[in-house]
Amino acid sequence: MYFTMEDGWLQRIMSSIATISLVWVMLSRYLETFNLNEYISILTSKLFGYFYPYIHIKFPEQGGDKLKRSEAYTAIEEYLGTICVAKGKRFKAEIRKENKNWDLSMDDKEEIIDNFNGIKFWWVSNSQAKQNTSISFYPSSDVKRYYRLTFHRQHREVGYIKYLNHVIETGKKEAIKKRQRKLYTNNPEERGYREKLWIHVPFEHPSTFETLAMDPNQKREIIDDLVMFSRNKDYYKRIGKAWKRGYLLYGPPGTGKSSMIAAMANFLDYSIYDLELTAVKNNSMLRKLLIATEGKSIIVIEDIDCSLDVTEKRKKAKKKKSKEEEEKDEIKGKKKDDNDSKVTLSGLLNFIDGLWSACGGERLIIFTTNHVKKLDPALIRRGRMDKHIELSYCGFEAFKVLAYNYLDIKQHPLFAEVENLMAEVKITPADVAENLIPKHRLGEEEDATICLENLIQTLVEFKANPILEDLESDDDDDEKREKETIKKEDEDKEEEN
Ligand SMILES: Nc1ncnc2c1ncn2[C@@H]1O[C@H](COP(=O)(O)OP(=O)(O)OP(=O)(O)O)[C@@H](O)[C@H]1O
Numbered sequence: 001m002y003f004t005m006e007d008g009w010l011q012r013i014m015s016s017i018a019t020i021s022l023v024w025v026m027l028s029r030y031l032e033t034f035n036l037n038e039y040i041s042i043l044t045s046k047l048f049g050y051f052y053p054y055i056h057i058k059f060p061e062q063g064g065d066k067l068k069r070s071e072a073y074t075a076i077e078e079y080l081g082t083i084c085v086a087k088g089k090r091f092k093a094e095i096r097k098e099n100k101n102w103d104l105s106m107d108d109k110e111e112i113i114d115n116f117n118g119i120k121f122w123w124v125s126n127s128q129a130k131q132n133t134s135i136s137f138y139p140s141s142d143v144k145r146y147y148r149l150t151f152h153r154q155h156r157e158v159g160y161i162k163y164l165n166h167v168i169e170t171g172k173k174e175a176i177k178k179r180q181r182k183l184y185t186n187n188p189e190e191r192g193y194r195e196k197l198w199i200h201v202p203f204e205h206p207s208t209f210e211t212l213a214m215d216p217n218q219k220r221e222i223i224d225d226l227v228m229f230s231r232n233k234d235y236y237k238r239i240g241k242a243w244k245r246g247y248l249l250y251g252p253p254g255t256g257k258s259s260m261i262a263a264m265a266n267f268l269d270y271s272i273y274d275l276e277l278t279a280v281k282n283n284s285m286l287r288k289l290l291i292a293t294e295g296k297s298i299i300v301i302e303d304i305d306c307s308l309d310v311t312e313k314r315k316k317a318k319k320k321k322s323k324e325e326e327e328k329d330e331i332k333g334k335k336k337d338d339n340d341s342k343v344t345l346s347g348l349l350n351f352i353d354g355l356w357s358a359c360g361g362e363r364l365i366i367f368t369t370n371h372v373k374k375l376d377p378a379l380i381r382r383g384r385m386d387k388h389i390e391l392s393y394c395g396f397e398a399f400k401v402l403a404y405n406y407l408d409i410k411q412h413p414l415f416a417e418v419e420n421l422m423a424e425v426k427i428t429p430a431d432v433a434e435n436l437i438p439k440h441r442l443g444e445e446e447d448a449t450i451c452l453e454n455l456i457q458t459l460v461e462f463k464a465n466p467i468l469e470d471l472e473s474d475d476d477d478d479e480k481r482e483k484e485t486i487k488k489e490d491e492d493k494e495e496e497n
């Protein structure tokens with residue numbers, strides 16, 4: 001076999017290709033052995049960096065702990081909101097209900113150039129879809145948002161320190177100025193995403209300490225306590241205590257417990273997290289909810305005795321359920337109250353003063369109850385619930401506040417009669433208030449007289465037929481009732497099976 005002219009060409013091309021491939025394979029093996037690939041890529045980026053004069057800083061929305069929105073991101077958002085009107089072209093607009101103003105912020109993929117001390121800073125807002133590696137039934141619309149700041153490296157000192165401090169400080173001030181307080185409640189359909197743990201509406205309750213009818217000394221004491229708490233960040237730090245305070249509000253229905261919580265929130269300018277404990281699945285969800293709350297807020301658990309098995313006697317009665325009965329249940333394959341919330345007393349105690357409760361700070365935790373004596377002492381011991389406040393039946397001083405609020409009067413000839421009756425009759429502020437709302441508008445004086453006459457009539461009726469009992473004195477009755485309830489529950493379950 002021999003080659004023609006064309007064959008010679010072909011042979012030479014083929015042998016060159018083979019030689020090049022061989023060299024390439026050998027070279028890449030050599031590079032791999034000494035990790036030179038990586039070295040080359042670092043070198044390339046260094047080389048590129050040498051000629052590229054700009055510095056980029058990325059501020060992701062989600063902070064390092066994955067549970068909270070990054071503080072820097074929020075502050076930057078507010079800061080850019082203040083400059084975007086003058087410097088941007090595309091905005092996102094929202095209306096703030098409280099002050100009825102438009103609130104403009106930078107739209108996605110928008111760029112703004114800011115000037116600081118004669119230096120240019122470029123801001124871009126951007127987002128990228130989250131790469132979800134897990135398979136979920138729930139569609140996830142999550143995106144990773146971030147801001148990117150760019151400036152010339154010759155201004156690195158101003159950029160890193162002065163400019164960024166200026167942005168964060170201005171942003172934080174703006175956020176406080178615009179802060180719209182919210183009333184949150186835990187989402188019963190929570191699926192674990194932070195955004196969905198709490199749902200909220202703007203907090204607009206009108207109750208204040210001025211409108212709250214109660215003993216003036218008690219009111220003064222509570223206000224002083226709140227002021228001390230809110231101003232004493234450094235004091236709490238010095239004594240090594242988390243910056244939070246627990247209040248237990250107790251008293252009969254209609255004595256102003258919920259109104260007081262709203263008054264506290266208005267006084268301190270805090271948001272409220274109204275925690276529905278029965279909708280919380282377990283202790284770990286309770287912890288997640290706690291972490292997702294923000295500072296400057298009040299966490300409220302209303303009617304704590306109804307929300308959880310924290311009453312002393314019910315626990316004792318349950319203990320009395322014999323071992324044999326429990327074994328019988330097990331044989332029958334009875335499940336342990338699957339529908340019940342699995343939040344336990346210890347979970348709740350951890351919520352109040354465990355390690356997690358210290359994150360965030362500046363929070364009040366308030367429990368309300370109509371039956372204070374039934375609560376487990378561990379739950380309400382001092383230090384956990386720092387202050388116990390009793391809201392009780394309406395006294396004459398409290399009545400005068402209501403008369404002023406509802407009828408705009410400070411004195412009236414019928415006041416003396418009201419005072420005498422109130423000394424003898426137990427009536428809640430809610431019942432008094434009900435009588436002080438004029439049914440027909442006839443004129444201020446007439447309205448006041450009619451309302452006070454109605455109130456006197458109600459007081460006389462209450463005196464003759466006191467329908468309100470002292471809720472704390474019927475302990476034995478309660479115990480009997482609870483035992484009966486437990487017995488009935490067990491019977492019902494047996495019937496079902
Ligand atoms: N101390 C009070 N001062 C002013 N208004 C009051 C007071 N107590 C009750 N009221 C009036 O009665 C209504 C019911 O009061 P509130 O809901 O605060 O009572 P509560 O103690 O929370 O009752 P419950 O134990 O049933 O939750 C309020 O809307 C308010 O108008």
Ligand SMILES: [Mg+2]
Nearest residue numbers: 257258259302
């Ligand atoms: Mg209430």
